[in-house]
Amino acid sequence: MRPAATPTDDSPRPLVLLAGCLVATIALCATVPLVGFLVLTLLVYAGAALLAYVLARMVLKFLRENLGESGILTAWRPGVFGGLRVAAVVLLLWAPFGVASVAVFGANGLVVHLLGELTVSTIDGVQADLGEREGDFAGWEEGVRSGLRFLPLPGKDTLRDAVDGVRPGLRSVRGALVNLLQLVRFALVVESYFAWIFLMWLTVRSVLYFLARTVLADHLRALPPGEGVDVRFDMGLLRAFPREAQP
Amino acid sequence: MNLLERSTVHERDFAIESFDTLYARVGIGPNRAENYRFPQWRSCAIRRILTNTYHLNRIAPAAGLVWPVRAPTRIVVIELRGERLCFRMRQLAFFERSLRLSTIVNAQIPWASFESPLVTCIEGHGRVGLRIEGDPLLVSRDAGSGGDAPHINLPRLAAWTADTRLEIRVEPGYHNTVLVAAATAEITRAQLVVSAREDGAEVGSATLLRRLARLVVP
Numbered sequence: 462m463r464p465a466a467t468p469t470d471d472s473p474r475p476l477v478l479l480a481g482c483l484v485a486t487i488a489l490c491a492t493v494p495l496v497g498f499l500v501l502t503l504l505v506y507a508g509a510a511l512l513a514y515v516l517a518r519m520v521l522k523f524l525r526e527n528l529g530e531s532g533i534l535t536a537w538r539p540g541v542f543g544g545l546r547v548a549a550v551v552l553l554l555w556a557p558f559g560v561a562s563v564a565v566f567g568a569n570g571l572v573v574h575l576l577g578e579l580t581v582s583t584i585d586g587v588q589a590d591l592g593e594r595e596g597d598f599a600g601w602e603e604g605v606r607s608g609l610r611f612l613p614l615p616g617k618d619t620l621r622d623a624v625d626g627v628r629p630g631l632r633s634v635r636g637a638l639v640n641l642l643q644l645v646r647f648a649l650v651v652e653s654y655f656a657w658i659f660l661m662w663l664t665v666r667s668v669l670y671f672l673a674r675t676v677l678a679d680h681l682r683a684l685p686p687g688e689g690v691d692v693r694f695d696m697g698l699l700r701a702f703p704r705e706a707q708p
Numbered sequence: 709m710n711l712l713e714r715s716t717v718h719e720r721d722f723a724i725e726s727f728d729t730l731y732a733r734v735g736i737g738p739n740r741a742e743n744y745r746f747p748q749w750r751s752c753a754i755r756r757i758l759t760n761t762y763h764l765n766r767i768a769p770a771a772g773l774v775w776p777v778r779a780p781t782r783i784v785v786i787e788l789r790g791e792r793l794c795f796r797m798r799q800l801a802f803f804e805r806s807l808r809l810s811t812i813v814n815a816q817i818p819w820a821s822f823e824s825p826l827v828t829c830i831e832g833h834g835r836v837g838l839r840i841e842g843d844p845l846l847v848s849r850d851a852g853s854g855g856d857a858p859h860i861n862l863p864r865l866a867a868w869t870a871d872t873r874l875e876i877r878v879e880p881g882y883h884n885t886v887l888v889a890a891a892t893a894e895i896t897r898a899q900l901v902v903s904a905r906e907d908g909a910e911v912g913s914a915t916l917l918r919r920l921a922r923l924v925v926p
Contacts, residue, residue, distance in 0.1 A: 471745035523815040670926040673821040689875035
C-alpha cells in the first residue's frame with residue numbers, strides 16, 4: 462500500500478530570505494562599511510574552510526572507492542614511455558588555463574583600477590566640499606583598520622585596500638555611493654579569485670578525466686579479453702559504498 | 709510487481725488526472741498557464757541551474773488533462789515505491805511532489821572516466837517521467853541471471869536504479885583515450901535500466917574538433 466505522500470516544499474521563502482540577506486549586506490556596506498567588509502571577508506573564509514572540508518572528504522572517498530583488493534588504483538603501474546606521454550598531454554591541458562587566467566585577472570584588474578580611480582576622485586570631491594575633518598575616521602574604526610594587520614588569514618591586503626577608501630564619517634548619499642563603489646571593487650577582487658579557482662577546477666577536472674581514462678585503459682589491457690570493471694551506485698554524497706559489500 | 713512492471717512507455721498523449729501534483733520541466737506538458745515554483749531549492753542546485761530545471765512548472769492534475777507526447781519523443785513513467793532512481797537531469801520531464809531529489813558522488817575511476825561523478829537521484833513514493841528520444845530500452849536483470857547480459861552505450865543511459873551494477877568496457881588504444889571514445893556498460897544487476905535504443909545524436913556523432921575540445925572541457 463502506498464504510504465501517505467510528504468509533499469515537498471516549493472515555497473519561495475528561502476529565496477526571499479537569500480535576497481533579503483543580499484540587500485542587508487549591501488546596505489551594511491554602504492552605511493557601516495568596515496563592519497560590512499569584515500562580515501563579507503569572514504564569510505569568504507568560512508566558505509573556503511567548508512570547501513576545503515568537502516574536498517578532503519572527496520579525496521578520502523575517491524581513495525576508498527578505488528584502492529583496496531579490487532581497487533583499480535592498486536594494480537596501476539605505468540611504464541616510463543607511457544608516463545612521459547601522459548605527462549605531455551597533462552602539460553598540454555594546462556595551457557588553456559594559463560591563457561584564461563591572464564585574461565580573467567587582466568580584465569578584472571582593469572575594472573578594479575578604474576573603479577578605484579573613480580572612488581578616489583569622488584572622495585576628493587566630497588572632502589573638498591566638507592573639509593578634511595569630516596572625512597576623518599573615528600577612533601574605533603581606526604582600531605578595526607589597524608587590527609587588520611594582525612588578521613592571520615590570506616586576503617587581508619584585499620580587505621585593507623577595500624576599507625582604505627571608505628568614508629564612514631560621511632553620512633550622506635554621496636558617502637554611501639563611495640562605499641558602494643568600494644563594495645563593487647571588493648566584490649570584483651573576490652570574484653577574480655573565484656574565477657581563478659573555477660578555471661583551476663576546470664583544468665584539474667580535465668586532467669583528472671584524462672588520467673582516469675588512461676588508468677582504466679591500462680587496467681583493462683591487463684585483464685583477460687571480454688572482462689570489464691564493476692561500477693556500483695549505492696553510495697552517498699560524501700559517503701563511500703560499504704567496503705565489506707564490494708563485489 | 710517489480711519496478712519494470714511499474715514502468716510505462718507512452719508513445720501518445722496520456723491522461724494525468726490520477727497523478728499527484730506534478731513538477732514539470734518548463735516549456736513541456738499540458739496546454740495550460742504555467743505556475744513556476746522552486747521545489748526543493750537546495751537539492752541538486754547547480755545541476756538544475758545548468759539544465760534549466762531549477763524553476764519548474766507546478767501542475768495540478770484535473771479531469772481530462774493529458775500530457776502531450778510528440779514523435780519521436782517517448783515518455784517513460786516510472787512508479788517508485790521507495791526505490792532510488794539515478795537519472796540524467798536533461799531527460800527529466802516531470803515528477804510527483806512526494807518524490808525527493810538528491811545527489812550522490814560516484815568517484816569510481818571506471819565511471820568518472822566518462823561521466824560526471826555527480827549523479828542525480830530521485831527517491832520516495834510517486835511517479836517520475838523521463839523524456840527519451842526514440843524507442844527506449846527498459847532492462848531488468850537479477851544477479852544470478854544466465855545468458856548474455858545486455859550491453860548499453862554509456863551516453864545512451866538515461867536512468868538506472870541505485871542497486872545497478874555495471875561492468876564498463878572500453879576499446880584499447882591511446883587514441884580512444886584522448887578522443888574520449890564512448891564506453892559500453894554491461895548490466896550485471898539492476899532492478900531497472902532505461903536507455904535510448906538508437907540515438908545517433910547522442911553517441912559518436914561529435915566532430916573531431918568537438919572531441920578534442922572535450923579533452924580540455926569534459
